[in-house]
Amino acid sequence: MNIIIRIFLYLAHTWNEYIESTKQNRYGSKKLVVPRPELYVIYVGDRKTRPEWIRLSEEFFEGNQDFIQINVKVLYGEGKDDIISQYVDFTKVYNEQVKLHGKTREAVLETIRICKDRNVLSEYLSGREKEVINIMMGLFDQEKAVEQFGNEKKEEGRTEGRAEGRLEGKKEAAINMKAEGLSEGMIAKILDVGLSIVQEWISGTAVVR
Template structure:
């Protein structure tokens, strides 16, 4: 049974870049890597994160107001959702609502707003491009050369084998990537004690050493929540596939029966027509229209 309605804790990704005592330092390092800047003052960062938006009850987003921008980060360890632009549109709308008072929007003076940027960091096991951009306009039913509304989400594959520049330019992100790979490897090798062993190995290898030593118990709890969440999603998708398959079989059977009955009607009408029955009688007995019978 799916447990997707449970209350989940923050993911390690969110805690590392949004909630931990050194989160602002980590985020600023990532921001600099993304923008080629050298900002150092964490005091200019304002955490404007929203809860329960991107992932229902699972908090997996990081949002900061910095340098006249709103930076929204998210992590995916499973398949990238193609509807991320739409979800980010809902997210940024709510963020603007929290930043500005309603009366400000009705002022005669142009309201200056921070520019939003959206990033999704992918570290799943399926193949995915090193960089990819999702656009809201790709989902529009009617396509046009120009659009009145656009929102882009940049997908960055942070798996180590992709050697994305972000890993070279942001030490925390690199170590987080190694941490995820270590957890994944140990979880497969030792399902019962894999999380503990992954944390131990990372500490020994100076991967997020300070963070993991300070918060071993919290990280264990977050990993349990994260992997439960991934399991729930996998179960839901499996259930959806089973339902779709069953519906397909049912629909196929219904279509087969209908086609068989129709074929029998055609054979009956053809036989009666060959015996020179009146058209009206053939229509009554076979249930076919006069046009269908005349076409035989």
């Protein structure tokens, strides 16, 4: 239930923006005025247990609430025509289409088409279809960017590892060349590294970098 941590961080961010926008002094002695929060999460998955509330103390601190407690009300949608139930239905259709078509424009368009046919958020989708498509495709792009960033960091790690391996090989070669009588300057040229690095390797004080 990491969602409760994300909600807490979002609440702190929202309060911080409110304090700044109302020009209150958070370091002064006067009590700050902040909006009273009501925290909700809409659950769109399938689960046997359906708790009405999720609580920070229960999810992370074995029920201990001596110093901090956050309560978040869980909304499920009860199969009625209210906006929450329709949102839950929309999300379920969307998840089904992503399984069929992947995170593609086709999945988004099919989700909108099916929901219109089923009268799920139909008025909203009819009036803001282009906006919904742009938002959902933007989310796809954001997820892809995060995934690519992670892959790039992994590749950077592999590249650094290979580079260190090559330097280790050059260090061994430099030591062997010196033993064969080659000058340090010649070794540096052959291995394409700096003279100072060769000198450090040979003196035994080098740190591969």
